Amino acid sequence: MYKVLLCLRYLRTRYIALASIISVMLGVATMIVVNSVMAGFGTEMRERIHGILADVIIETHSLDGAPDPERQMQLAQQSAGEYIEAMTATVQVYAMLSFEYADRWVTRPIQLIGIDPVTKAKVGPLKESLDSFRTITKDGEVVREPLRSMNEIPGWELTDAGWEYRREWVERKAELERLWQSLPDDPGLRRESPFDDPPPFNDEQSSIEPAGGDAETEAATPPNIGPPEFDAVQTVSNETDAKKTDGNLVQFPETPFDAPPNIETQKNDAEAEGTPDPAALWPARLYIGSGLVEMPVKDPHTGEVRIIRMVNPGDDVAVSTVKSSRPPEAVHFNATVVDVFRSGMSEYDSTLVFCNLEYLQRARGMIDPSGTKSITSIQIKLKDYDQAGEAVARLQQVFSPNYFSIQTWEQKQGPLLAAVEIETAILNVLLFLIIAVAGFGILAIFFMIVVEKTRDIGILKALGASSRGVMSIFLSYGLALGIVGSTVGVGLGLLFVTYINEIEDVLSSIRGRKVFDETVYYFPEIPTVVEPVMVFWVAFGAMIIAVMASILPARRASRLHPVQALRYE
């Protein structure tokens, strides 16, 4: 009884000891904040990766793919059907994306993925990543409502806004053309119209070579007249037209497969007459990764970061990739961007471009004369992801490891996930060391308190208190300090986590620039996940450290000789 009474009294009267647990408190609070934010980031990141990768991915080792997706999906269904909820076939290949921006051609490496949006949407969240389905906000305010409802089936059509943009684009181009036509017939001023005189084309040049076309255009163009990209893009399309008629290159299908017939017919008619309708879409349609076409630009005067979009839905771009022939040949095609894709993982957003699967298969020669198509991977969504191990094992029995690799998304992204985990672990070790340092503070202050209380210890012993009893006074005192420290620390930490975005706002306004830049991290606000188990272990660990730090002083107190302790002045 006296132990509890005394240790509570010491707790109330020894302020210096309370000072020593401030460090415990701060350590606990920091650990909770860091763990919550790391867990928030981790969860968010896993969700985003998972969203793109699907639960289980069957991949061919070769870019050339394997034939007959229907048969393979049937095979998967037979072997692991009870686990599988949905499947989709895709073609993945490296490619180059070219578009014109600011008077120059921009060429970027991309990962081109041919998908069927309807089945892809069943395998993972696709619509959620497309700009036209999203509400766009800036600084917490809605800038634009979603252009499509979530109930709409994702396809390869432009939104109304996209059409509007494209028509405006065509009108401006025509306007510019008229302007050129009205100029005096002076070779110095007169711009070569690529429509009138398409650049020569031969076998050696077996590509669109937008850059070459551009160079030619540039040579003839006064540098500061109008937005030149329209002409340049048209150069590409024109060249492609030339190739189409050449017959030596890929024969693009004349029949539309997923564009509404009226547009395609329009286009075909126009092509037949030799005057292509520029507003018609190309049969190849793309969802383009936002990181590929957006760049943040900081205003030098205001310091405000603006996002500049280089390619918008409705623009035309050129794609170059390889055919699945032996040896791999380059293949080029024009495509219309119909949507911008934004997963939140910058690694994906700056490399991924989705294309309509069938067009890509055609372009890459993955459809053999008998009509059998090839694919490079099958993405599978499981009914219950916890059974991924069994599902993979079943699939591995039917899909030969010589041709396919079968992995869960976690295995595929293993190194990245492991890196995040190691990062969290290291941070935890470091922060726990801070609490351990605080433990040494407690140790020192406890020694001081034992010295100060020497006489009281003698009195207690004279009154019949055992050594063990005296020891437990100081141990429970340490525990009490630990409980107070970790409780206040947990409270503080949870408070900080709850109001972390408000705190960030305040810090940002003090520093005059964003601490947590949403353009860098993609998150509108700092994500946090508070795991009760983590909070418990942090608090528990802090208490253990406080008790451990009090062991030595408590032992010293218990070993004090009563007579010497009583004599102590």
Next chain:
Amino acid sequence: MPSNHISTVALEKAYLKGQHKIPVLRGVEISAKRGEFLSVVGQSGSGKSTLLHLMGLLDSPTVGEVLFNGERIDDLPNKTRDVLRNRVFGFIFQFYHLLPELSVLENVLAPLMIRHPMLTYWKRKRQYKDAAQSILDQVGLGHRLKHRPSELSGGEMQRAAIARALISEPEILLADEPTGNLDTSTGQEIMSLLKKLNDETNLTILMVTHDNAIANQADRIVRLSEGRIETLAEAA
């Protein structure tokens, strides 16, 4: 000598100071009968406090024995010694030695808190508080229960210490210069309190002092000099 309540046999105690052995007690034989008020006088450094500590089991003798009711108690295991200190002996010190964090009432209750496990104590809390209250009334401190020791005068602190020694109903009260830090009249009040206790409750009291006037009020005086008993004198 079964009639002796407490006694010592050839008690020797030496402290080690570096390599040197410094003898404090050199074979002390002392005994007190039940209900006797014995005072031990001697100069500073004569070893009288050490003698008291040895008899109260706060320390262990180098040579010799301490007998309680004719049985040796100085070689008992620590646990038993703790219990004996708690139940058999009551201590009063020159500097009162109250616990500064606790109120007067809590200080008085401390021996009971030490004796009983928490649950037992909690159940009998009411009863113990009443006992403490009546003892404090007895020593004349019934009105200062909630005060801290630092708010009391020297005489009041010593009364509180006496109340604390009495709460566990000890058989032997060991007083180490109980008046040493008090003025003459306050010291006299404490002495009359001790005498009253000795008369009324048959409590054996062993008091150490250097003040002859105080010592003379005891039943019997033992004079200690350089670690030896000098004379055995009957009090006047």
